[in-house]
Amino acid sequence: MRYSLAIMAIALGIGGAQAQVSPPLQVQEIGSFHVGGRVVALGDMPKREIIPSPGAPPIQMDPNGEFQVEQMYAQYIKLAEPRARYPLLLWHGGGLTGVTWETTPDGRPGWQIYFLRQGHDVYVSDAMERGRSGWARFPEIFASEPVFRSIGEGWDLFRVGPQSGWNPKAAQRRAFADTRFPLAAWDAFARQSVPRWTTTDSQIQAAYNEYVQKVCPCVIIVHSQGGNFAFNAALAAPDKVRAVIAIEPSGTPSAGTDASPLRGVPHLVVWGDHFADSPFWQKIRNNVERWAGAIRDMGGTADIMDLPADGLRGNSHMMMMDTNSDEVAGRIQAWMARRGLMR
Amino acid sequence: MRYSLAIMAIALGIGGAQAQVSPPLQVQEIGSFHVGGRVVALGDMPKREIIPSPGAPPIQMDPNGEFQVEQMYAQYIKLAEPRARYPLLLWHGGGLTGVTWETTPDGRPGWQIYFLRQGHDVYVSDAMERGRSGWARFPEIFASEPVFRSIGEGWDLFRVGPQSGWNPKAAQRRAFADTRFPLAAWDAFARQSVPRWTTTDSQIQAAYNEYVQKVCPCVIIVHSQGGNFAFNAALAAPDKVRAVIAIEPSGTPSAGTDASPLRGVPHLVVWGDHFADSPFWQKIRNNVERWAGAIRDMGGTADIMDLPADGLRGNSHMMMMDTNSDEVAGRIQAWMARRGLMR
Known part of the structure; x- marks a missing residue:
């Protein structure tokens, strides 16, 4: 009766902007697997x-x-009648897991469900070494010990507020005035952190490459540290990866890498706000835009979506959790439609 | 069109016993959260x-x-029109994560989807310290180093075959002749293993207790090491936990614990086969059945489902992955219906 009541609520005009009333998703299959290792x-x-x-x-x-x-975990939700041409793979960033894409820390629907409702079969994975992928003994198998993210580290790193604005006490934190990050949920977001290593890139990449071979053709949306893995996965399988949408990617293939295999793989790079406050991110952005330029120089497509320039102010590095996360997703969805990725 | 084709396949009699053709699930909500810590x-x-x-x-x-x-992760899938009275929480065992309940290692639908199709809202969690719950630095926060499960450890421990039958080479392994574990998928199953600690029971229990407060009233299906946590969670919140279904639980509350709070919380304990081959499991079973007896002595319900005695031979400790996993789930579903847990 839950659905019927929801429909009735719509008919009667009950419920404000907060009521998440949507028709049921027609789900054909839910499952998971590990690859690689x-x-x-x-x-x-x-x-x-x-x-x-x-x-x-x-x-x-x-x-x-x-x-x-060194195996990797992925979970999929497949629709009865997908409207996207290819499954959509969501790859998270450093120190996090696939949870990045699920419910936002303040309890709103995340991008997993957003893109399901837009008609994509959605795969959410945990990078090798994190979450349900498990991790291996160190130093016997992984070369180093892991690093752990403190609650405060992301405040500046994810451009939510200035370093000087961080305070362990929530009431005393100072964020950018226009930030879109749901500040009251910062500590809930910290619960999503998991340990990460800094010496395991080759194993992470190997698992992602096997994953692409298993489930693609596909479209990849990737965040932060994952960006480098997705760019390289597309280079390794340009016949399988039909588009890469990189949300504030933090790395690229090494300088001088031949981008010509990506001529037929459209790329989109999305940037949030407050780059002027972060020399660290300016440097990353320059690297990434150089890589995007290399793709274009080869005749490929590498579009840049600069959210503040397009009228969306205050987005953080964690834009899939920001209060306007659905609006950002909607712009990405529109790009996919323009690129012919929907049926 | 995927669903339409499936329906057509049914109409035309196409597809054998292997074809998993089911009508779409009507899913209202998919999400996740962390609790506790x-x-x-x-x-x-x-x-x-x-x-x-x-x-x-x-x-x-x-x-x-x-x-x-010390937080804990849970993911939920809620139906548009659930037929169960309460959400169903699936709690995994030691050295594993919620993946236990998802697709079986040989690629068949697992109990998560089975119970969704039976009309339950299903929650799958990762115990504190495992999977998407993350883990904490040791020895500063967790008292000890973790333990790692070798590929071979479960062969005897999960009663798939005798210890002497284990061999790293798949072709040379010897299992019980009637085992229901999908042997060709043993190495795929090993990919689901994650490190675990042996000094973190109090933190795991605390997170489970908070989880119960957040999402219950509920029914809990729990496996192996999780058993002890579910029995104790029910003792701590007998008003919230409406039934405990323990699949080969490996532990119980301490001897002498007062079971009277559980008078109104029906329990079911399910045992697989090959106990005669395992003095280790005989001892566990005696402990658990003593606890079940203590519940009955207080006027409560604690049923024992002995699968071999009921005509199902060869089930392993991992019965949710065994080749007859749906048949075992069906018997549990029937028990829930008899206990008034369906609408």
């Missing part, structure tokens, strides 16, 4: 005794053996 | 310089600061 044999480590759960007898835990490592 | 302040650790992604300038990584730790 390898088996590593470890020896020479001493056995330990552990109690697997309270009340259970102790068991001998032998840390040696063969281990499955 | 706390903020920990760390100091005194030296700064390091890291390169966040190739081509990006180096940044100073300060390992000190305030960290959000």
